[in-house]
Amino acid sequence: MTVNKKKNSEIFDEFPKEGDIVEGVVLEKKGKNVWVDLGITLGVIFGREYLLARNSLRKIKPGEKIKAKVVEVNGYGGSLELSLRGLREEIKWEKIRQIKEEGKKIEGKVVGANKGGLLVKVNDIQGFLPISHFSEKRLQVLKDSERKDLLKTLQKFVGESLEVKILNLSLKTHRLVLSEK
Secondary structure (H helix, E strand, O other): OOOOOOOHHHHHHHOOOOOOEEEEEEEEEEOOEEEEEOOOOEEEEEHHHHHHOHHHHHOOOOOOEEEEEEEEOOOHHHOEEEEHHHHHHHHHHHHHHHHHHHOOEEEEEEEEEEOOEEEEEEOOEEEEEEHHHOOHHHHHHHHHOOHHHHHHHHHOOOOOEEEEEEEEEEOOOOEEEEEOO
């Protein structure tokens, strides 16, 4: 019989890091703590993260599988501190990444403006639509206005729905740049 032993470096490489999405089995719900067996270590949802996810956590029972985002590696009691809220954000960004890869257009809503362009919300994530990537129709509206009134003209677009493509995104910094072209 051979035993497959792992080197310390292999174990370290497998150990979850901050920002990783992990899956484990709920061990115990005690007070405002949910302890999760992640196989290689324990994770816990507690404090503010527990309060923010309490409605979701009410339904979870010991023995059930759960996915969460690691928010701190050396957290409460030496375990990994986990977040369900952080996971929801990651899921939204993952959907945006998939839309970009597919090259699809997505509907967004203009929620703000600055002198450089428009702030557009897509899939509950705010992105930036620079003037240089406005549609011809929108650019014509800008050309017809005076330069000193640029911000006022851009603010008139707030509340409008529009179709955009994802020009650039960074999952690390959560930045999203959009284009109507």
